[in-house]
Amino acid sequence: MNDVIVVASGKGGTGKSTVCICLSVALIKQGKKVLLIDCDCGMRGLDIMLDMEQDLLFDASDAVCGNCTFQEAIYQSRNNQNLYLMAAPFDTENELSPSVFKQLVRAVKGSFDFVIIDSPAGIGSGFVTAAAPADSALIVTNAEPTSVRGGVKVRQKLEAMGIENIRLVINRFDRKVFRKLGFYRDLDEVIDATQTRLIALVPFDIRISVIMQRGAAGLDPDAINPVFDCLALRLEGERIPLLFKG
Ligand SMILES: Nc1ncnc2c1ncn2[C@@H]1O[C@H](COP(=O)(O)OP(=O)(O)OP(=O)(O)O)[C@@H](O)[C@H]1O
Ligand SMILES: [Mg+2]
Numbered sequence: 001m002n003d004v005i006v007v008a009s010g011k012g013g014t015g016k017s018t019v020c021i022c023l024s025v026a027l028i029k030q031g032k033k034v035l036l037i038d039c040d041c042g043m044r045g046l047d048i049m050l051d052m053e054q055d056l057l058f059d060a061s062d063a064v065c066g067n068c069t070f071q072e073a074i075y076q077s078r079n080n081q082n083l084y085l086m087a088a089p090f091d092t093e094n095e096l097s098p099s100v101f102k103q104l105v106r107a108v109k110g111s112f113d114f115v116i117i118d119s120p121a122g123i124g125s126g127f128v129t130a131a132a133p134a135d136s137a138l139i140v141t142n143a144e145p146t147s148v149r150g151g152v153k154v155r156q157k158l159e160a161m162g163i164e165n166i167r168l169v170i171n172r173f174d175r176k177v178f179r180k181l182g183f184y185r186d187l188d189e190v191i192d193a194t195q196t197r198l199i200a201l202v203p204f205d206i207r208i209s210v211i212m213q214r215g216a217a218g219l220d221p222d223a224i225n226p227v228f229d230c231l232a233l234r235l236e237g238e239r240i241p242l243l244f245k246g
Contacts, residue, residue, distance in 0.1 A: 010150015
């Protein structure tokens with residue numbers, strides 16, 4: 001299948017990295033082999049969230065500079081044999097160009113069922129690089145106007161880059177808070193405002209945050225919220241309802 005999916009958002013902190021990891025673990029539960037690429041140059045975090053910080057010697061920029069082979073920049077999780085990580089460079093000086101990153105992904109994607117790319121927030125050069133190799137995109141938004149506006153900007157940028165398979169993930173949803181804030185009448189209004197088809201509605205769940213910050217995502221696949229199993233199945237084309245109705 002070799003699907004390459006970029007996970008993006010206009011506004012920072014919407015939950016891109018969290019979605020990348022939880023989705024990867026859900027895909028692995030369904031028998032897939034997944035390469036996660038952290039493309040948030042200078043601000044990488046997936047290595048911490050996966051408890052792989054100590055394992056990494058090389059990152060994506062080492063692979064393209066010839067400091068190591070492409071394969072040597074890909075690390076297998078100690079906790080999950082079907083989960084692999086390529087880290088982003090530590091500093092922004094080593095940011096990759098879109099064409100170079102595209103070549104890198106093209107060279108390695110054949111060994112995996114899915115390549116999931118975590119991107120920096122916004123529509124700057126780092127985002128353009130992250131999205132360059134993608135066949136499809138997930139836009140992660142929270143149900144708030146600033147986040148939604150960012151989502152629309154990202155969508156427009158993705159479309160301008162020729163990526164048309166774009167789906168929406170509404171993350172950290174809490175119906176009580178949503179009603180209290182009153183920004184939108186209902187969820188349909190949020191979806192309409194983003195002009196993007198919804199593929200997952202993820203609840204605000206403090207356990208998701210705790211698991212990520214403890215670097216334990218790879219440890220217990222069953223600890224991942226079941227909405228991500230649903231997201232993984234829907235990405236694979238299954239016509240199943242959203243699990244969480246909020
Ligand atoms: N569904 C959720 N429920 C509760 N907390 C969440 C949820 N999703 C993410 N979080 C928390 O929200 C914070 C931001 O998440 P995350 O780092 O994944 O966002 P991001 O979009 O990758 O941020 P950045 O733009 O800085 O890269 C983290 O503390 C994370 O644990
Ligand atoms: Mg992030």
